[in-house]
Amino acid sequence: MIRNIFLDLDDTLLDFKAAERNAVAQTLTQVGVAVNDHVLRRYSELNESQWKRMERGEITVDQVKTHRYELLFEELGVIADAAQTTKIYEGFLAAQHPELPGARAMLDALFGRYRLYLASNGTARVQHRRLDESGLRRYFDKVFLSQELGANKPSPAFFEKSFALIDGFQKDESVIFGDSLTSDILGGLRAGLLTVWFNPLGKPVGEIRPDYEVRSLDEFPPLVASL
Ligand SMILES: [Mg+2]
Numbered sequence: 135m136i137r138n139i140f141l142d143l144d145d146t147l148l149d150f151k152a153a154e155r156n157a158v159a160q161t162l163t164q165v166g167v168a169v170n171d172h173v174l175r176r177y178s179e180l181n182e183s184q185w186k187r188m189e190r191g192e193i194t195v196d197q198v199k200t201h202r203y204e205l206l207f208e209e210l211g212v213i214a215d216a217a218q219t220t221k222i223y224e225g226f227l228a229a230q231h232p233e234l235p236g237a238r239a240m241l242d243a244l245f246g247r248y249r250l251y252l253a254s255n256g257t258a259r260v261q262h263r264r265l266d267e268s269g270l271r272r273y274f275d276k277v278f279l280s281q282e283l284g285a286n287k288p289s290p291a292f293f294e295k296s297f298a299l300i301d302g303f304q305k306d307e308s309v310i311f312g313d314s315l316t317s318d319i320l321g322g323l324r325a326g327l328l329t330v331w332f333n334p335l336g337k338p339v340g341e342i343r344p345d346y347e348v349r350s351l352d353e354f355p356p357l358v359a360s361l
Contacts, residue, residue, distance in 0.1 A: 200217050243355040278295075
């Protein structure tokens with residue numbers, strides 16, 4: 135029987151792609167870059183490639199944040215300060231918290247039946263503000279942010295540090311639910327948790343094999359109840 139649920143935030147509860155798109159458009163406009171679909175798509179691709187490098191341990195989270203803008207500005211031939219741009223971006227991003235369809239209903243269904251824990255690699259200042267302004271914070275017993283724990287998903291240290299902060303924690307009563315195979319699912323598997331992959335687009339699984347997968351958020355509460 136499951137008692138503890140670790141939930142990812144971005145692209146599991148909040149629509150990060152929409153939030154990111156809005157915040158990047160606002161940021162680039164502010165630093166004088168003409169925004170169009172190509173520019174937004176390249177930002178998204180460069181950003182994702184840098185996060186993957188971080189997950190492989192090649193660069194730090196802070197490097198992710200500046201590299202993605204350095205690379206974009208280089209491609210576009212724009213002279214702008216990447217560190218300053220990152221600050222501007224995080225300010226805009228913190229104000230964005232569009233929810234994915236069914237996220238609130240899923241949390242309402244889980245709340246009170248399980249202990250819910252947020253587990254996110256996002257920037258602490260940004261995530262705290264989004265949790266407050268979205269009203270999602272009240273659902274969580276604890277919020278585990280990589281920046282505050284000093285370790286990122288999928289590293290076992292992220293999970294071990296989180297487990298240590300939960301009274302009476304038992305791995306075999308615990309599950310992680312998230313959209314990322316390389317951070318949520320791999321991390322959960324390494325840490326000895328049951329894993330449920332949120333796979334709305336029906337992507338094929340690769341080498342990283344979740345225990346379960348769902349395509350919509352309303353499938354998750356009945357699945358957890360059956361475990
Ligand atoms: Mg995610």
